[in-house]
Amino acid sequence: MxxxxxxxxIGSGPAGLxxxxxxxxxxxxxxxxxxxxxxxxxxxAPKINNYLGFFxxxxxxxxxxxKNHIEAMDINITEEKVNAVYAMGDYFAIMVNEKSYxxxxxxIATGMEHSKPIRGEEEFLGRGVGYCATCDAPLYKGKVxxxxxxxxxxxxxxxxxxxxASKVYYIPMYRDKYGLNKSIExxxxxxxxxxxxxxxNKLVLKNKxxxxxxxxxxxxxxxxxxLVPGLEMxxxxxxxxxxxxxxxxxxxxxxxxxxxxxxxxxSAGEGQVAALNAVSYLNSxx
Amino acid sequence: MIKEINDKDFKQEVVNSExxxxxDFWASWCGPCKMLSPVIDELAQELNGEAKFVKVNxxxxxxxxxxxxxxxxxxxxxxxxGKVVETLVxxxxxxxxxTAIERHI
Ligand SMILES: Cc1cc2nc3c(=O)[nH]c(=O)nc-3n(C[C@H](O)[C@H](O)[C@H](O)COP(=O)(O)OP(=O)(O)OC[C@H]3O[C@@H](n4cnc5c(N)ncnc54)[C@H](O)[C@@H]3O)c2cc1C
Numbered sequence: 001m002x003x004x005x006x007x008x009x010i011g012s013g014p015a016g017l018x019x020x021x022x023x024x025x026x027x028x029x030x031x032x033x034x035x036x037x038x039x040x041x042x043x044x045a046p047k048i049n050n051y052l053g054f055f056x057x058x059x060x061x062x063x064x065x066x067k068n069h070i071e072a073m074d075i076n077i078t079e080e081k082v083n084a085v086y087a088m089g090d091y092f093a094i095m096v097n098e099k100s101y102x103x104x105x106x107x108i109a110t111g112m113e114h115s116k117p118i119r120g121e122e123e124f125l126g127r128g129v130g131y132c133a134t135c136d137a138p139l140y141k142g143k144v145x146x147x148x149x150x151x152x153x154x155x156x157x158x159x160x161x162x163x164x165a166s167k168v169y170y171i172p173m174y175r176d177k178y179g180l181n182k183s184i185e186x187x188x189x190x191x192x193x194x195x196x197x198x199x200x201n202k203l204v205l206k207n208k209x210x211x212x213x214x215x216x217x218x219x220x221x222x223x224x225x226x227l228v229p230g231l232e233m234x235x236x237x238x239x240x241x242x243x244x245x246x247x248x249x250x251x252x253x254x255x256x257x258x259x260x261x262x263x264x265x266x267s268a269g270e271g272q273v274a275a276l277n278a279v280s281y282l283n284s285x286x
Numbered sequence: 287m288i289k290e291i292n293d294k295d296f297k298q299e300v301v302n303s304e305x306x307x308x309x310d311f312w313a314s315w316c317g318p319c320k321m322l323s324p325v326i327d328e329l330a331q332e333l334n335g336e337a338k339f340v341k342v343n344x345x346x347x348x349x350x351x352x353x354x355x356x357x358x359x360x361x362x363x364x365x366x367x368g369k370v371v372e373t374l375v376x377x378x379x380x381x382x383x384x385t386a387i388e389r390h391i
Contacts, residue, residue, distance in 0.1 A: 086321045087379035089328060093321055126358040126375030135316055136358050138345065199357060214357070229318075230379040248379050 004102040005031045007278050008094055010082050011109030013039035014264045015255025017066055018271030019107045020075050026279045031101065034077045038063055039111065051264050062264070085228045087248045104285070105250045105278040108228065108238060109271055112256035113221050120194030121217060128200025131226055133157035133216040142166050143213040146203050148173060148191055154218035155179050161216070169210055224257055244274035252278050288330055291340045293349040299340055301368045306337040306390045311361045313345045318377040319360040325380045329387070336391045366390045
């Protein structure tokens with residue numbers, strides 16, 4: 001059995017980092033998932049004047065300061081992308097491709113995904129719309145499937161589906177050379193709406209319509225409700241109370257993913273509150 | 287262990303069942319199904335006597351899965367009086383499934 005961490009923090013922006021340092025100060029065994037860049041939103045900012053204590057600083061300077069801070073506290077970022085978090089009851093199972101981790105509490109600090117869902121996408125989720133082609137492909141044996149791909153990895157999934165489905169359409173949301181099986185029909189057009197009655201039966205594009213039994217939408221990052229199935233949302237953000245508690249016991253959230261305003265210091269503050277309440281939660285379980 | 291049922295005994299075990307029946311549609315290739323399985327096992331123990339729990343492998347039982355329009359797995363359906371009263375698509379935390387079942391017992 002794998003090791004069970006006290007707290008798993010998902011995201012390496014200001015919210016996640018602030019959660020990590022506070023968990024460390026409280027002597028909890030934490031794991032933080034993210035990337036070396038910490039946050040692209042941090043390196044991109046030209047000028048920051050609203051982070052108390054750092055006047056007239058660039059995003060990359062602030063990033064450097066954050067990096068020095070976590071290094072001084074011996075906090076390492078696990079450079080892996082979390083695909084799903086399952087609330088198992090008294091622990092969380094954190095899925096990273098073929099691997100998995102376990103933790104007793106969790107802090108979601110994944111920032112905000114700005115690309116909007118397609119009309120009908122949410123309505124038909126689980127009724128023809130899916131986010132994991134390889135998971136649900138066998139259910140579409142002999143049927144027509146459309147894959148809307150936001151990245152190169154989606155091509156592999158489309159190839160896999162094409163071995164089972166009777167017909168696969170591929171709608172690339174990027175420009176590149178496509179490594180697709182010959183049987184797949186590439187449609188370079190903009191998806192507008194997913195239609196159906198009980199189940200999906202049509203995808204409307206800007207210039208044409210496709211009759212299809214299933215639509216897989218394959219993006220880079222997943223929305224919080226896909227990341228943590230069962231998580232309650234409110235107007236596109238994770239629903240939290242003032243202790244940064246979500247609808248799932250032991251699961252906390254902080255930063256842009258909980259709502260506006262989208263700011264560094266608000267994110268850091270929420271990360272702290274989330275970590276401290278995760279610590280209280282762990283102590284209350286003893 | 288939860289009883290595995292199939293296309294042949296689906297009607298008798300689920301539709302004609304006297305008690306609230308929870309059906310877990312799964313398949314061996316589905317990762318989230320594997321995660322859900324112990325959660326369902328725990329619920330079956332906790333709700334022992336109040337609801338009946340069964341599993342249907344969608345690969346081996348296409349009739350039941352297409353009749354109930356299972357388009358994504360895992361799917362958990364709650365049946366009462368022969369009708370579907372609750373459909374939960376995808377993995378759900380234990381408490382969420384419990385609450386959904388308890389509404390019907
Ligand atoms: C150009 C620009 C300028 C800005 N200027 C300012 C400013 O001057 N002042 C200000 O206060 N705010 C500013 N902001 C807003 C600020 O960037 C955000 O509010 C802040 O970064 C939010 O922090 P966060 O920790 O919630 O999320 P993020 O900074 O978005 O960090 C989340 C991190 O988690 C990672 N992640 C997400 N999902 C996963 C997963 N499943 N597994 C592993 N890792 C994952 C992401 O890759 C990312 O690195 C600016 C934003 C931009 C884009």
